[in-house]
Amino acid sequence: MKYAQHMASPTDLFNWLLALSDLLSKDMAIQFERQGLTPARTHLLWELHQRGPVTQQTIAEALDVSPRNVTSLVDALVQSGHVRRESHPGDRRAFLITLTDQGAAATARMAREHAELAAELFGALPADDRAATERVLRRASERLTELFDTHYGRKDDHDHDDQ
Amino acid sequence: MKYAQHMASPTDLFNWLLALSDLLSKDMAIQFERQGLTPARTHLLWELHQRGPVTQQTIAEALDVSPRNVTSLVDALVQSGHVRRESHPGDRRAFLITLTDQGAAATARMAREHAELAAELFGALPADDRAATERVLRRASERLTELFDTHYGRKDDHDHDDQ
DNA sequence: TATTGTTATACTCTATAACTATA
DNA sequence: TATAGTTATAGAGTATAACAATA
Numbered sequence: 001m002k003y004a005q006h007m008a009s010p011t012d013l014f015n016w017l018l019a020l021s022d023l024l025s026k027d028m029a030i031q032f033e034r035q036g037l038t039p040a041r042t043h044l045l046w047e048l049h050q051r052g053p054v055t056q057q058t059i060a061e062a063l064d065v066s067p068r069n070v071t072s073l074v075d076a077l078v079q080s081g082h083v084r085r086e087s088h089p090g091d092r093r094a095f096l097i098t099l100t101d102q103g104a105a106a107t108a109r110m111a112r113e114h115a116e117l118a119a120e121l122f123g124a125l126p127a128d129d130r131a132a133t134e135r136v137l138r139r140a141s142e143r144l145t146e147l148f149d150t151h152y153g154r155k156d157d158h159d160h161d162d163q
Numbered sequence: 164m165k166y167a168q169h170m171a172s173p174t175d176l177f178n179w180l181l182a183l184s185d186l187l188s189k190d191m192a193i194q195f196e197r198q199g200l201t202p203a204r205t206h207l208l209w210e211l212h213q214r215g216p217v218t219q220q221t222i223a224e225a226l227d228v229s230p231r232n233v234t235s236l237v238d239a240l241v242q243s244g245h246v247r248r249e250s251h252p253g254d255r256r257a258f259l260i261t262l263t264d265q266g267a268a269a270t271a272r273m274a275r276e277h278a279e280l281a282a283e284l285f286g287a288l289p290a291d292d293r294a295a296t297e298r299v300l301r302r303a304s305e306r307l308t309e310l311f312d313t314h315y316g317r318k319d320d321h322d323h324d325d326q
Numbered sequence: 327t328a329t330t331g332t333t334a335t336a337c338t339c340t341a342t343a344a345c346t347a348t349a
Numbered sequence: 350t351a352t353a354g355t356t357a358t359a360g361a362g363t364a365t366a367a368c369a370a371t372a
Contacts, residue, residue, distance in 0.1 A: 007290065008297035014281035016300040021184035023307050030315065040339060057353060066341060071355060073339085093348045093353040118177035120310060121303040127170065132295040134171035137179040140284040144186050147283060152193070203362060220330065232363060234332065239361090256330040256371045 031113065035106060036080060042110070044073050045082060045099070049107035053096040055088065082106060194276065198269060199243060205273070207236050208245060208262070212270035216259040218251065245269060 025039070032042045040063075047062045048054070054062075056070045063070070074097055077083040082103035088094040099107065122130060188202070195205045203226075210225045211217070217225075219233045226233070237260055240246040245266035251257040262270065285293055 008293050010281040010285035010288075010293070011278055013285050013293055013297045013300070014277070016297055016304065017183070018187070020180070020300050020304045020307070021187065023304055023311070024181070024184065027307060027311055038338065055353075065339085067354065068342080068356090069340060076338090088353095091349075091353080093346095095354080114177070115174050118173040121306055122173035122176045122299070125173075125299060125302075129295045129299050130171050130173070130176055132292045133299040134176045134179055136285070136288060136292050136296040137176070137183050139288075141179065141183045141186055143284055144183070144190060148186075148190055201361065218330075228362085229364060230331065231333095231365080235362080251330095254330080254372075256369095258331080 035109075037082075037106070041073055041077055041080075041082075044070070044077065045103060045107055046110065048083065048097060048099050048103070049111070053086065053098040055091075055094045056097060057094070059097060077103070198272075200245075200269070204236055204240055204243075204245075207233070207240065208266055208270055209273065211246065211260060211262050211266070212274070216249065216261040218254075218257045219260060220257070222260060240266070 029039050032039055037045070043063055044059060047059060051058070051062070056067060056074060059074075060067045060070045074083060074085065078085060081100055084098045084100055085095040086098050088096050122133075125133075192202050195202055200208070206226055207222060210222060214221070214225070219230060219237060222237075223230045223233045237246060237248065237258075241248060244263055247261045247263055248258040249261050251259050285296075288296075
């Protein structure tokens with residue numbers, strides 16, 4: 001298939017997507033760093049913001065990392081004052097990881113900045129363009145998830161390795 | 164501003180973008196791993212694919228990492244047989260990092276898979292949607308770069324730190 | 327003097343395996 | 350026996366600082 005100069009080929013579009021992804025992750029990493037946070041610790045905080053107090057196991061599943069990794073992240077966030085390890089009322093093996101006031105303030109600020117950045121990047125767009133883009137990105141996400149599952153098996157099935 | 168259920172708010176759009184970014188980077192990391200590569204080493208290889216043989220300094224600038232870091236990445240890629248350190252004809256301090264046949268084969272495959280994935284994700288789209296999305300992503304990249312420069316100074320200016 | 331790349335050191339994120347305390 | 354979290358160990362990516370060889 002041919003694409004004229006003014007037309008966006010699938011590869012052009014893909015390249016813009018990757019370029020923007022890269023810019024975003026760098027930009028966000030800098031924002032986090034300004035608050036004394038790293039991307040991984042911020043991600044953990046964000047899950048707590050959305051889920052409320054949960055165990056480290058739950059966090060490990062949410063972030064898709066090993067439980068051991070969560071121990072380190074929580075250690076660091078306890079150290080920096082963003083979270084607390086509270087004893088789990090029904091299970092003496094587990095902790096309930098809870099946002100401190102400082103942690104809650106940090107996630108509240110993130111939520112605000114997230115919305116502000118979204119408005120900066122996409123607020124001035126014609127509603128049509130925004131709708132089309134949202135449709136395209138959602139379709140791509142679905143398609144990519146399908147491809148992923150086809151090639152590597154469903155996420156929960158990850159171990160079988162059956163061809 | 165209010166957004167009806169069927170309308171995409173700027174935040175909705177932003178969230179889909181971030182979700183897709185995350186899926187993509189995980190998916191690509193798995194592809195790379197299958198070829199015995201990591202994301203950082205793949206990125207380096209990709210620069211060589213596009214630029215031809217260059218010095219480690221040039222690579223450091225292209226990847227936006229420290230020269231020290233490039234030393235490690237090149238060490239690993241020499242070890243795995245993807246690149247060679249050739250003596251620089253005009254500067255005995257420097258090396259020209261060069262793709263081996265194996266490295267060139269790997270980047271050729273990446274280019275093919277890149278185009279295939281783009282076609283999978285965006286090939287079946289109405290041309291209008293693709294054009295609108297490309298426009299939106301390009302605008303967002305430009306806007307983000309502007310914001311970044313406003314807040315942190317031009318990239319090349321990065322050290323001054325003058326308010 | 328300035329630049330290219332390396333040695334030395336350190337921090338973050340990640341993983342697996344073995345272990346302790348509980349369930 | 351299985352689960353929650355930790356200790357131990359390791360590899361990758363990143364950084365700065367001090368140093369070598371060369372420009």
